[in-house]
Amino acid sequence: MASEITQQFNPMAPEQLEDPYPLYARMRRELPVFHSSMFDLWVVSRYSDIAEVEKDPSRFSSAGALDARSEPHPEVLRVLQQGYAKFVSLVQSDPPDHTRTRAVFGKALSAHRIAAMEPEIRATADALIDGFIQEGRADLIQQFAYALPGYLICDLLGVPRSDMEQLKRWSDEKTLLMSATAPLEQQVQAAHGFIAMQRYFIEKLEERSKSPREDLLTLLVPQSMGGSAPLSHQEAVCNAMDLMAAGHETTTGLIGNGMGLLFRHPEQFQALRVAPELLPNAIEEMLRMEAPIVGFFRTVTTDTQLGGVSIPKGARLFILYASGNRDETQFSEPERFDIHRADAKKHLAFGKGIHFCVGAPLAKLEGRIAFEHLLRRLPNLRLHTDEAIVRRPYFMLRGFEHLPITWDLSAEG
Ligand code: HEM
Known part of the structure; x- marks a missing residue:
């Protein structure tokens, strides 16, 4: 029943964290666009409706897409006012700001720059594997899939890898602040982290304006500071901050989710061992089956219709890529x-239209190299069944916190 679906939808419920796909299938069939009163979100589950939203940024705005729904508590605001209280970044902007900012990222993440990172990605993957190969077992997420993209985002930005953990903590605090549901004490602490992260990048941008380097931070230095980017100071700082969230755990999700799929489909795992040249397409299929970002937000700018449903101006949408990816009108046998x-x-999984993931080429290259090296160097790689698999309890991201793996020690590659 339709009303049952609206009540059942809760991405944080343990059974939906584990396997949300049967519910998504029912949603697409019975109630493709509905209002969830629990989250005050309009949930959109069919491929064609998601594509319609993504292709029309004037009707479906990304401005403030990740902002908290309510005003910050005065104590939180007091801290935030020590820096930029409002967050403005590429993914949360509409044209013309989006077009202007996207041009900077296009340069920073150009195919040429990404391709040039390949040796560094390979060396990083190998060094991580060297760190645990003699053990015969590891936690794929904590010892590999988390660090690889984290280090590479640091390299791309041009900040020391030793800052990764601190940047990640701040980035998590920024996310916590945006959901505004945590206890006040935690929100205040997160606000301090948010400001500290801003100060960190302000300092780095000042350094780059004095001595430019071959890194992304240099490309973000605004014209007002003598750089080349047509960005305000606030936009330069926020976009630098956002990259940590955009490019880190999403790719962790790809590697972990992809490996989980291979463990559940040993015959396809074997096909990849024999023919690693199948990896690029396998990675697309991993992204289709288990989208690391389950969905994203938009705000409706005018009273409108979507999938035959009337939606009022100001409503917030949750477009469920993970459901669109299994839409039977688009893919044959979508659950396979x-x-x-x-x-x-x-x-x-990378969105569509003007916000299509600008980091997709890097994510796919990292994914391909990660699987190539893991498969080549860890003979008979398999799930380590003595230890627990743990999923991450997030609303928007799908992935593992722990994925124990083991392999044969006899023939080190
Ligand atoms: C498998 C890994 C990744 C996934 C699944 C992913 C997913 C996405 C999705 C779904 C969007 C579109 C959001 C929307 O429609 O509003 C997006 C945008 C974006 N992604 Fe990624 N991403 C990944 C990796 C990366 C990496 C490695 C970087 C940076 C190096 C990155 C940077 C960005 C940025 C800056 C945007 C905003 C683009 C815009 O609004 O024009 N992403 N990503």
């Missing part, structure tokens, strides 16, 4: 993992 699927690339 098939690394040979010819149209896997059509997935929505």
